[in-house]
Amino acid sequence: MKIGFVSLGCSKNLVDSEKIMGMLKEGSHEMVSDPAQAEAIIINTCGFINPAKEEAISTIFKMAEYKKYNCKKLIVVGCLAQRYKEALIEDIPEIDAVISIREYPHIHEILGQLLDGHDLVSYAKAERLVSSKPWTAYLKIAEGCSNHCTYCAIPLIRGDNVTFPMEQLIEEAKQLAARGVKELVLIAQDTTKYGVDLYGKRSLLPLLQKLHEIEGFHWIRILYMYPDEIDDELIEGMAKLPKVLPYFDIPMQHANHRMLTAMNRRGTKEDVLKLIKKIRETFEEPTLRTTFIVGFPGETDEEFEELKQFVKDVHWDRMGSFTYSPEEDTPAFDMDGAIDEEIKNQRLDELMQLQQEVSFANQQKMIGKTLEVLVEDQDGLRGVYRGRSVHDAPDEVDGVVLFTSERAINFGEFVKVKITEAMTHDLKGVEVC
Structure with a gap:
């Protein structure tokens, strides 16, 4: 069958999508990018926060329109399917099947019967159909989470942390x-x-050390590193592995101790400052990235100001911030002290404006330096190449490097770029030999 696939949400969800698509391809099904050509459409949904749920529902209704044409089966999988399976079945009759994450060990049987009556290769044994740029791929090393932050629904959806064998x-x-x-x-x-x-x-x-031995990889990047789990052994060990980038994605969520306690986040602001000092002493040019939540229940003006000061003190290279989204069945959902949406958005604007100033100052220091850049695209009209340096994670999480060259460059190639101009998030430069 011709199958259209829509993958929503995070990179972890994308890996699941790639495994399902690989499983279908091995079963002689054809993946098509145009939903109008698809005989079946599968939507891998996100259900983490309200905007993600809204996007998922909107996408389901949009894809349901194709049932008027060629599409015979509309199948919903993923986080929303795990969390709201019965509601989806009851409220959206256009859906032919809802497959929860806990059913993935048997998804080859379920999809096989839905699509052509034949079993597929198992989800566990399927070889991924990598859908991102061919030179970059994600490796999901564990499923679920055991941290149980009070605002987070991930343990409800995907369960506690389960490590995949090395x-x-x-x-x-x-x-x-x-x-x-x-x-x-x-x-x-x-x-x-x-x-x-x-x-x-x-x-x-130990996992990084084994991955480092594999020929072919030029960069190994790590995302989602919790601050209280990063110890001296890990930092010093990473420094001995040239392929492993000193890119530290450390989700903090707040700086105030009372807020961190209410969020069930381990460690303190002081612990993180010591950690950052150690990282900056160990690596010549590490990249420090974080995320923060503003407007968590009970957050006072003074606590928000402490967060702002923390951003100034650390000078994070990269930062993302979000307003608190109340999620049913999480401990924070019933907490007193809900913050007005207008105040949440005002705090978000203030924090992001502050980070823009910090980021611009950091970026200015890059002028004159030469960076290694992974080339990913080119503006055909202007002839300007676009790529990412060691400081930039994929999928537009961070900035990009825009540069010119006197030669034709293949996408997926690594080049040296001398930086000549810096903006808030992006850099400009010219290739050098």
Whole structure:
């Protein structure tokens, strides 16, 4: 059958989508990009926060329109399917099947019967159909989360942290390298907790050491590193692995101790300042990224000001911020002290404006430096190339490097770029030999 696939949400969800698509391709189904051509459409949904739920519902209704034409089956999988399976079945009759995440061990049987009556290769054994740029791929090293932050629905949706065996990950990584992947990006809800459940201790460093030995990878990047799990052994071990980038994505969520306690976040602002000092002493040019939540129940003006001061003190290279989104069945949902939406948005604007100033100052320091850049695109009219440096994660999480060159460059190639101009998020430069 011709199958259209829509993947929503985070990179972790994308890996799930790639496994399902790989499973379908191995079953002789054809993946099509135009939903008008699809005989079946599968939507992998996100259900993390309200805007993601709204996007998922909107996409379901949009794809349901194709049932008037060629589409015979509309199938919903993923986080929204896990959390609201019965409601989706009851409220949207256009949906032919809802498959929850907990059913993935049997998804080959379910989809096989829905599509053509034949079983597919199992989800666990399927080889991923990498849908991102061919030189970059994500490696999901664990599922679920055991941190149980009071605002977060992930444990409700995906359960507690479950580490994937190291041998399985190494084999998957070797397959990706053999297919031309040059940048491997490690992801999980908490990458620094890798191995605790399976091996009885934090095992991210041993995993990195084994991945580092695989030929083909040029960059290995780690996302979602919780601050209290980053110890000296990990930092010093990373410094000995040239392929592993000193890119530290450390979701803080707040700086005030009372707020962190209310969020059930471990560690303190002071702990993080010591950690950052250690990172900056160990690496010449590390990248420090974080995320914050503003407007959490009970957040006072003084606590928000403390957060702003923390941003000034650290001078984060990259920062994302979000207003608190109340999620049913989480502890924070019933907390007193709800913040007015107008105040939430005002605080968000203030924090992002502050970070823009910090970011611009940081970016100015890059002028005159030469960066290694992974080339990903080109503006055909202007002849300007677009790529990412070691400081930029994929999928527009961070900025880009725009540069000119006197030669034709292949996408997926690494080049040296001398920076000549800096903006708030992006850099401009010229290729140098």
